[in-house]
Amino acid sequence: MLFxxxxxxxxLFYRSVLPLTGLLSAxxxxxxxxxxxxxxxxxxxxxxxxxxxxxxxxxPLAAYLLRRMxxxxxxxxxxxxxxxxxxxxxxxxxxxxxxxxxMTMLHLxxx
Amino acid sequence: MPTLGFAPSAGLAHVLEAxxxxxxxxxxxxxxxxxxxxxxxxxxxxxxxxxxxxxxxLQTVFGARSVADASVRLNGRRVxxxxxxxxxxxxxxxxxxxxxxxxxxxxxxxxGVDATAALHDFPELLTxxxxxxxxxxxxTARLVEVLLLLHxxxxxxxxxxxxxxxxxxHTEALADTMRRVKSRKGxxxxxxxxxxxxALCDAVYLLHDGRLELLADPQTGLRxxxxxx
Numbered sequence: 001m002l003f004x005x006x007x008x009x010x011x012l013f014y015r016s017v018l019p020l021t022g023l024l025s026a027x028x029x030x031x032x033x034x035x036x037x038x039x040x041x042x043x044x045x046x047x048x049x050x051x052x053x054x055x056x057x058x059x060p061l062a063a064y065l066l067r068r069m070x071x072x073x074x075x076x077x078x079x080x081x082x083x084x085x086x087x088x089x090x091x092x093x094x095x096x097x098x099x100x101x102x103m104t105m106l107h108l109x110x111x
Numbered sequence: 112m113p114t115l116g117f118a119p120s121a122g123l124a125h126v127l128e129a130x131x132x133x134x135x136x137x138x139x140x141x142x143x144x145x146x147x148x149x150x151x152x153x154x155x156x157x158x159x160x161x162x163x164x165x166x167x168x169l170q171t172v173f174g175a176r177s178v179a180d181a182s183v184r185l186n187g188r189r190v191x192x193x194x195x196x197x198x199x200x201x202x203x204x205x206x207x208x209x210x211x212x213x214x215x216x217x218x219x220x221x222x223g224v225d226a227t228a229a230l231h232d233f234p235e236l237l238t239x240x241x242x243x244x245x246x247x248x249x250x251t252a253r254l255v256e257v258l259l260l261l262h263x264x265x266x267x268x269x270x271x272x273x274x275x276x277x278x279x280x281h282t283e284a285l286a287d288t289m290r291r292v293k294s295r296k297g298x299x300x301x302x303x304x305x306x307x308x309x310a311l312c313d314a315v316y317l318l319h320d321g322r323l324e325l326l327a328d329p330q331t332g333l334r335x336x337x338x339x340x
Contacts, residue, residue, distance in 0.1 A: 005221055012221075016210060072206035078175055078194045079201045079208070079260070080221060 009080045010090045016073070017066060021095045024058040029103070044106040055099050059092045125151045125266045127200065127297060129172045131182040134164070140321040141167060142178075147316060147323060149297040151266055154289060156308040156329075157301040158338065159318035165301040166205055168318065169269050172299070173202040185266070200267035201260045205275075208256045211245025215255055218244060222263050229262035230255070232284050250276035257285065261292045268292075270300040274307060286311050305339060 032051070036043035045051070063084075066073065074084050127149045134142040141164040149155045159165050170176040172183055174192025183193050190196050201222075209218045215236075219226035230236040236255060244252055257273045274282055282304075289298055289311060302308050309315065315329035319336065326332035333339040 005223070009221055012210060012213065016212075072204060073210075075175070075202070075204045075206065075208050076210055076218075078173070079263075081195055081197050083192070083195065 005080060006082070009077060009082055010087065013077060013082075013087045014091055014094060017062065017091055018095075020062050020065060021058070021091065024062060025055065025095070025099050025102075028054055028058070028099075042111060044103060044110055046107050046111070047100050047103045051103060052096060052100060055096050056092065059088060059095075063088055123151075125297070126184075126186055127172075127267050127299075128184045128187075129168075129182065131180045132168065132171050132178055133180065134167060134171070134178055142171075142318075142323075143321040145323045147172065147299075149267060149299050151295070151297045152293055153313045154293050154298045154300065154311050156312035156315040157299060157318060158305060158308065158315060158333070159301075160338075161303075163318050164321065165318055166271050168323075169202065169271050169299070169301065170204070173200065173269055175202070175204075198265055200269060201263050201265050202269040203256055203260050203271055203273060205271045207244070207249075207252060208260075209244035209252065212243055214241050214243050215247075215259075216240045219259055222259050224259050224262045226259070229258045232288055233258070233281065250278055250281075253277055254281055254285065258288065261288060261298075265296060267297045267299065270298065270302075272302050273300055274302050274304050282307060305333065309333075 028051070032045065033043055036045065074087070077084075077087055128147065130146040132142050132145040134140075145168065147157075147168070157165050157168065167176060171178050171181055172193065174183070174194040177192070181191065182189060183191050185193075185196075185199060190199060193200055194202065209215075216226050219229065226240055227237065230240070233254065236251065236258075239247060239251070244255070247255065253273070253276045257270060257277075260268050260270070274285070277285060286307060292298070300308065300311075309329055312329070315326045315332075317324050317326055317332065317336070317338070330339065
């Protein structure tokens with residue numbers, strides 16, 4: 001029973017943080033687009049380790065901001081036996097994967 | 112993922128104990144010399160003035176707040192953080208528990224609770240099963256949260272101000288539900304409605320100046336200390 005609950009709980013948490021992580025992804029893509037224009041390099045670039053690291057570095061900021069905005073958000077998930085680090089580990093893996101997929105798709109379509 | 116092994120077993124007595132909890136904010140000692148015990152089949156009250164550390168103590172027992180040297184034990188076996196052990200305990204914080212976009216029915220499914228059975232004594236709540244938690248009034252949301260946690264399959268339930276915002280007409284029915292539920296689990300609750308808590312509890316602790324004291328005679332003990340008239 002428990003293991004059928006976890007995917008739904010993780011998906012619920014991901015939906016709740018998606019607006020912020022999506023915004024941070026958009027800022028990364030926008031900044032990359034501007035810098036490519038200034039440097040005259042081709043855009044969209046292929047997915048690189050630097051881009052992935054940049055995306056990963058946004059999660060501590062997202063966790064901090066959400067802790068300030070919704071300090072009680074973990075209570076429900078703790079009642080499902082999920083610790084905050086487990087929730088964020090899932091979000092980091094899924095969101096980075098989606099970001100990587102989006103950047104690769106943009107590169108294949110427009111580069 | 113959490114380890115398994117604490118699935119509730121009906122009929123077996125369990126003991127939840129907490130001690131070694133010391134906490135200070137600056138020069139102010141919030142918790143010291145704390146020993147707390149809850150048995151299944153018992154309702155235990157935790158009373159004290161505003162800001163004396165009741166919520167902090169419940170958070171520490173649940174595991175939501177990490178305190179060095181805190182020891183929380185089930186039947187003598189250390190379980191820290193306790194919330195990671197399925198079937199051991201659940202906790203209602205003072206703040207709203209359910210995510211606002213989640214329907215009551217979906218929340219019940221995630222918590223492994225039969226929503227219809229949990230809300231059976233409050234027929235008006237059954238009509239709101241498909242409403243999102245965020246659209247319920249504060250008192251109704253509180254009542255739903257308490258009922259879902261009480262009916263979840265855990266050995267213990269910790270409730271921080273379960274009667275807050277609940278309509279007076281529902282308070283007695285909720286107290287009756289707690290009395291029924293305690294046959295299979297232990298309840299630890301804190302609330303400012305001392306009369307309701309005293310009528311409900313089998314044991315009462317008073318948190319005062321960071322120290323937790325088990326009151327032998329709660330009515331007299333609270334009156335002597337100026338908590339009751």
